[in-house]
Amino acid sequence: MTQTASISEAARPVSGPNTQRVVTRIRDDAEALQAAHKLAAELVQQASDRDRTRRLPWDELDRYVRSGLWGITVPKQYGGAGASNVTLAQVFAIIAAADGSIGQIPQNHFYAVEILRVNGSEQQKRFFFERVLQGDRLGNALAELGTRNSNERKTRLTRDPDGVGYRINGRKFYATGALYADWVPTSVIDDDGVQQLAIVPRHAPGLSIVDDWTGFGQRTTGSGTALFDNVQVPVDAVLGFQASFARPTTVGPQAQLMHAAIDLGIARAAYDDLIVFVKTHSRPWVDAGVEKASEDPLTIHEVGNLSIQLHAAEALLERAARKVDLAAADPTDETVAAASIAVAEARVLSTDISLAAGSKLFELAGSQSTLAEHNLDRHWRNARTHTLHDPVRWKYFAVGNYYLNGKKPPRHGAI
CATH class of the missing domain: 2.40.110.10 (Butyryl-CoA Dehydrogenase, subunit A, domain 2)
Structure with missing residues (x-):
């Protein structure tokens, strides 16, 4: 078999049933957020059924790509929107709230785009950025099983x-x-x-x-x-x-920022379903002395607590995204470390609220909420699975060591 001499000579691969894509060119952050909200309203409609039957979202991903959202971080000089990391995080949270699985799928796509931005040759940038803008999807073959730790590679x-x-x-x-x-x-x-x-x-x-x-x-x-x-x-x-990690870059903190946004989106979905279920299905506890579950004072207290945690996670995610934007504009040891720590803080809260919202949903909504036809357990299952991406306990360590001892976190994709 003859070796392909150039990547540009490789035939464009076919990823699914819809091979001809007409992709919107998103011009700025505002258009990206508008497109994300519009798409999310469509994706949420059958999210539970897709999870229940494990129906792979080929058509939904094609719509996602054609919306132009997969190209928003391509720099403006290459025809993209050059969207901020604040917008990127918001887009991920919006889509993940509609469908946690679809929310995660493009994470490694954007990870690869960032590595190309940071380390790609001019030829590679021109070729792959244009392919992305035309609708090509980048996947991921990074992690391996059976190695000494999650960062070791044998391929x-x-x-x-x-x-x-x-x-x-x-x-x-x-x-x-x-x-x-x-x-x-x-x-x-x-x-x-x-x-x-x-x-x-x-x-x-x-x-x-x-x-x-x-x-x-x-x-x-x-x-x-x-x-x-x-x-x-x-x-x-x-x-x-x-x-990408031998010098200060935003590859690591941006990757972790997207993970935090996915967790936040899953938390929002669980929280929203909790509110609806308590209002429309749940019964108050007999000792509460009220007519509606939504009037139960202890339920009100717990919803208040969840609301505060959710809003705190949202605030830390936005703060972290701004730090990543600052580091992208001026990547130094100090700015990248500050961004990594800010993202680690956001990941602590996004982990906590995604798990808490998925669990409290059942505690406050009651026994009816566990019925299979509601499939509400998907929120906790999604949160518990995704938050295992890397251990949150090490984020506490990184944050504490930074503020107490002035130790910068290691530069890799799992901080």
């Missing part, structure tokens, strides 16, 4: 004997978005032991995406296995991955 990138390109061999898991992708950014270890990012066409010979995700939450993310069997990749489809 190899070896130079072809003719020197024209590379070959990839290895196995990935938690490959969120790869099933639906046009391109699969893949973390690989090169012959020098350095971690790189290879952007592989989804249907490249030797690449298999296995839909074996069995998590009890985030059920339609397709976060399963990616297998690489001597997969060919051209030289200009490889860019620095480890280099």
Whole structure:
């Protein structure tokens, strides 16, 4: 088989049943938020049924892409909106509130776009940013099972004997978005032991995406296995991955910001369903002496507590996003550390409120809320699954060590 000499010569892969995409070009932050609200109103309609039956959201993702939202962080000089991280976080929270699984799927797409912005060559930026603006989806083949820790990688990138390109061999898991992708950014270890990012066409010979995700939450993310069997990749489809953290960049804090926004969106969905159910289905406890569950003083107290936690998480998310924007404009050790810590603080609260809202929903709504036809447990399942992405206990440590001892957090994607 002849090695492809250039990424631009690779055939555009087909990701799903709708291969011809007419994509809106979003021009600014306001248009992005408007598009997100409009799309969310559509996605929420069958979110419960998709989760219940594990119906993969091919059509919904196609609508998401055609809305133009997947291209909002492409810099303006390359034809994108150059949206702020404040807007990016808001978009993620809006979509995740409508459907937690769909809310997570593009996280690694934006992660790859940011790595391209930070580390891509001019040729790579021009090519991939334009592909993104035309509707191509970037997936993810980063994490692996069976390694000593979550950051270790064994998938190899070896130079072809003719020197024209590379070959990839290895196995990935938690490959969120790869099933639906046009391109699969893949973390690989090169012959020098350095971690790189290879952007592989989804249907490249030797690449298999296995839909074996069995998590009890985030059920339609397709976060399963990616297998690489001597997969060919051209030289200009490889860019620095480890280099994204060798110097101060916003790759890490932006990735974590999106995760916090996903958790916040899941929390909003649980909170909203709690309010509706208590008002329309629940009965007051006999000792409350009231006619409606919504008049129960202890229920009112708990809803007040949840409301405060939710609003605090929203405020910290916006604060963190502004810090990431400042770091993107001036990436120094100090600004990136401050952004990482602010995002860690937001992730603590977004984790807490997403789990609390999903649990309190049942406590306050009562036994009826556990009936299968309501499928309200999806909120807690989604929150519990997604918040395990990396341990919140280490965020407390990073924050405390920063303020108490002046220690900057390590630079990687899991802070």
